[in-house]
Amino acid sequence: MNAEKRHEIFRRLSEAIPEPKTELTHxxxxxxxxxxxxxxxxxDKGVNIATAKLFPVANxxxxxxxxxxxxxxxxIKTIGLYRSKAKNVLATCRMLVEQYNSEVPRTREALESLPGVGRKTANVILNTAFGEATIAVDTHIFRLGNRIGLAPGKTPLDVEKKLIKTVxxxxxQDAHHLLILHGRYVCVARKPKCAACVIYDQCEYKEKTA
Incomplete structure (x- = not known):
């Protein structure tokens, strides 16, 4: 995919999604x-339901x-894998209290040292909270990178590196949420809504739906 097509894809997505942001309530x-x-x-909906009860009590x-x-x-028992997540959250909170003065650290290395925080989560925090130009490759972005032809890769890291290089x-700054929201609501996994897609003619997916 050439640079002109990439630019047009993001231009259209930014028009279609004027306020690209996380749907996690915080x-x-x-x-x-x-x-x-x-x-x-x-x-995100399931998490928001749980945190709506948790955060007023403990934030x-x-x-x-x-x-x-x-x-x-x-x-958080309504969320999948809640037992392991509870252990990670608790351990992370202890580290924040003991090592970071109860503040969320601003470096990737420090973030990834927290239990339950991997590269994807660190990228979300760096982008959404601290305004860094990072891209957290979740299932939606991994799918779009390969399906659209925007950033083909065998692993999330491959896709991330190509996006960082070519967006x-x-x-x-907004690419992360533009792609997630487009993947969540339009370019969905099983039956992409190609007829409603603003980048239909730019997309390189060979099996577009009518």
Whole structure:
């Protein structure tokens, strides 16, 4: 795919999605971090339902530590893999209290040292909370990178590196959410809604639907 086509794709997506942002409900960087940890293999809607009950009670690292494991599990048990996620969240909160003065760190290395935080989660925080031009490759972005022809790759890291290299500079900050939202609502996994797609004629997918 050439640079002109990539630029047109992001231009159209930015017009179709004028406010590209996360759909995880949060009022602070810490709340966003916890929501992203909980969102692994879960829907944003499901996470928001749980955090709507959790955050009014505990929305600081110390407050969640004070809840304890059983207390935290009670708030997030509707989310898949909640037991392992509760352990990670609790361990992360302890580290934030003990090592980072209860603040979410701003470097990739520090973020990835937190339990339950991998490269994808770190990229979300760096982009959404700290305004860095990173791209967190989730299932939607991995699918789009390969399906559209935007950034083909065998692994999420392959796709991420190609996107970082090829996304037009003026769209780098928003590219992450533009692609996620397009993948979530239009270029869906099983039956992409090609008839409603604003980049239909730019897309290189060979099996477009009518």
């Amino acid at each position: 009022t602070s960087t810490f709340e966003l971090l916890i929501a992203v940890i909980l969102s692994a293999q879960a829907t 600081t690292p110390q407050a969640i530590v004070d809840l304890g494991l059983e207390g935290l599990e009670g708030y 037009p500079r003026e769209y780098m």
